[in-house]
Amino acid sequence: MGSSSVRLLRKIGASLSQILVGVPIVSLLAGGLLLLVFGATFRGRSVGLSAAILGGVLYCSVGYWNRDWFKRIRRRFYALAIPAALLLYLVPMFLAPNGGKADGRVRNCFLCGQGAFRCYSPWNVVPESDQLAVGTWLLPLGEVDYAEASRIRRLLLPIYKDMDRDPEFHAAGSVMGMGYRELARMEFHTGHYYLFLPEANPGERLPCLVFLHGIGGNMKACLGLLSRLSHHKKCAVIAPTFGFGNWDKPAGARFVVDVVHEALATLPLDPDNVYLMGYSNGAMGVTRAAMEEPRLFRGLIYLSPVTEDEFFSTEEFLTPTRDRRILFLHGGRDKRIPQTFVATTVAFLRGRRCDVQLKIYEEEDHYLLFSRQETVLGDLQEFMRTQ
Numbered sequence: 001m002g003s004s005s006v007r008l009l010r011k012i013g014a015s016l017s018q019i020l021v022g023v024p025i026v027s028l029l030a031g032g033l034l035l036l037v038f039g040a041t042f043r044g045r046s047v048g049l050s051a052a053i054l055g056g057v058l059y060c061s062v063g064y065w066n067r068d069w070f071k072r073i074r075r076r077f078y079a080l081a082i083p084a085a086l087l088l089y090l091v092p093m094f095l096a097p098n099g100g101k102a103d104g105r106v107r108n109c110f111l112c113g114q115g116a117f118r119c120y121s122p123w124n125v126v127p128e129s130d131q132l133a134v135g136t137w138l139l140p141l142g143e144v145d146y147a148e149a150s151r152i153r154r155l156l157l158p159i160y161k162d163m164d165r166d167p168e169f170h171a172a173g174s175v176m177g178m179g180y181r182e183l184a185r186m187e188f189h190t191g192h193y194y195l196f197l198p199e200a201n202p203g204e205r206l207p208c209l210v211f212l213h214g215i216g217g218n219m220k221a222c223l224g225l226l227s228r229l230s231h232h233k234k235c236a237v238i239a240p241t242f243g244f245g246n247w248d249k250p251a252g253a254r255f256v257v258d259v260v261h262e263a264l265a266t267l268p269l270d271p272d273n274v275y276l277m278g279y280s281n282g283a284m285g286v287t288r289a290a291m292e293e294p295r296l297f298r299g300l301i302y303l304s305p306v307t308e309d310e311f312f313s314t315e316e317f318l319t320p321t322r323d324r325r326i327l328f329l330h331g332g333r334d335k336r337i338p339q340t341f342v343a344t345t346v347a348f349l350r351g352r353r354c355d356v357q358l359k360i361y362e363e364e365d366h367y368l369l370f371s372r373q374e375t376v377l378g379d380l381q382e383f384m385r386t387q
Contacts, residue, residue: 025062028055035130038137040157043092044130047122050088057081089125096125097173105198106168106223108175111191111258123177128220129160131176135216148365155370156221163224172220175241179217182243189251193259194218194239196227200268207273207384208236210260210297212289214280214304215245222279225373232381238263247278247285256289260296275384277301279369280336287311294320299383301327303376304334304366307345318352325355327383329376331364357383 028051035048060077064070070077099108099117108117118124123131132153139149163169175192182188200206211226213219218241229235240259242252256276264271276297278286283305290300291311305328311317326349330342339360346358359379361368369376 025055025058028052028058034134034137035126038134039130040133040160041127041130043095044126044133046088046092047126050085053081053085053088057085093120093125096120097171099173100168100171104168104171105196106166106172106227107195107197108172109193109195111193111255111262115191117173117175118177119173121177123175123180124173127160128174128176129157131174132156132160132219132221151365152367155367156219159221159224159370163220166224169220169224172223174220176217176219178241179244182246188243189255190241191255192218192241194220194223194237194241195263195267196223196230196237197267198230198234198236200234204234205268205270205273206234206236208238208260208263208269208275209380209384210256210274210276211237211239212247212256212276212278212282212285213239213241213245214278214282217244218242222369225369226377226380228373228377229381233385235384236263236267236269242285245281247281247288252285253288253292256285257293257296273298273384275299275301277303277380278305279303280366281306284308287317290320291316297324299325299327301329301380301383302342303329303369304331304337305342306337307341309345309348312345312349318354325357325383327379328356328358329368329379330358330360331366331368332360332362333364334366336366
């Protein structure tokens with residue numbers, strides 16, 4: 001091998017080494033600074049400062065190791081920086097939610113018991129409200145503009161503050177990491193589902209609302225909001241977790257059906273009063289689960305839904321649907337799913353003799369679940385009451 005080939009290989013090796021070292025450094029610095037600047041809680045900012053310090057330690061170690069000035073301060077630098085970074089992370093880690101009680105009102109459950117809540121995972125150590133806050137600041141880099149991202153943040157952060165006042169909701173922690181796993185193209189189907197179960201009297205069977213989250217993951221804010229249905233009428237809420245919310249993937253519908261069967265077998269639920277609701281992308285899971293096992297659900301609820309007329313027109317969907325009611329709730333100013341799409345779907349279903357209700361919130365957008373909380377909950381309660 002000639003000298004030029006050796007030099008080329010050395011250059012390639014050096015470049016690969018820089019990439020391997022540079023990626024974690026940039027990730028730590030960028031993630032830490034984002035949490036530090038845009039975080040919503042002390043725990044989140046503490047983890048952010050820890051990551052930023054650790055990233056700085058790695059950067060200095062790689063970039064300045066042989067510099068005379070760095071040699072003079074190396075020992076003191078490491079003696080101060082590394083313990084500080086560890087302490088700033090360990091304090092939030094020991095304060096992280098433990099997943100809650102197995103028999104509490106708010107539970108983390110896994111299908112067939114095959115799973116465990118990871119209380120020390122970074123996505124639980126960093127509060128979900130901080131993940132949301134940072135995420136909304138990054139949304140304008142994509143298709144969401146700054147005004148819309150700010151609106152999402154203003155609507156959701158107060159819900160997290162209210163939940164943190166409830167010890168059981170606080171202890172439930174976050175499972176957003178399961179959504180991030182799908183983004184990283186890792187296995188994300190863990191069988192997890194949230195459960196809100198109000199106390200039932202002996203022999204009492206509770207109605208149940210099964211909620212399928214939209215794109216972005218199974219945010220605990222949705223569970224907290226929907227649990228308020230029990231303020232007026234005791235109602236269990238089940239919220240399956242399916243990665244980032246791509247319910248059109250083959251395993252999604254079967255997972256929903258399996259979760260409902262397990263809940264009916266193990267909890268004081270009324271099998272004749274199970275309602276299936278999907279928000280945004282979650283609507284795709286509603287349609288597919290309703291086709292997977294038609295007689296399992298008494299009513300279907302589509303909230304700001306992604307509509308798929310190719311499924312609505314099939315006999316597998318239409319035939320059993322004629323024996324149950326369907327509710328569509330939609331914002332008149334929804335830019336993601338135009339009102340005309342939903343109106344066309346409703347007109348088609350009515351033309352096939354389906355019992356369909358449509359309510360348009362004329363002044364609301366895609367986030368009406370959060371902007372019109374009490375009105376939406378009232379409409380859900382009325383729909384479930386009049387079945």
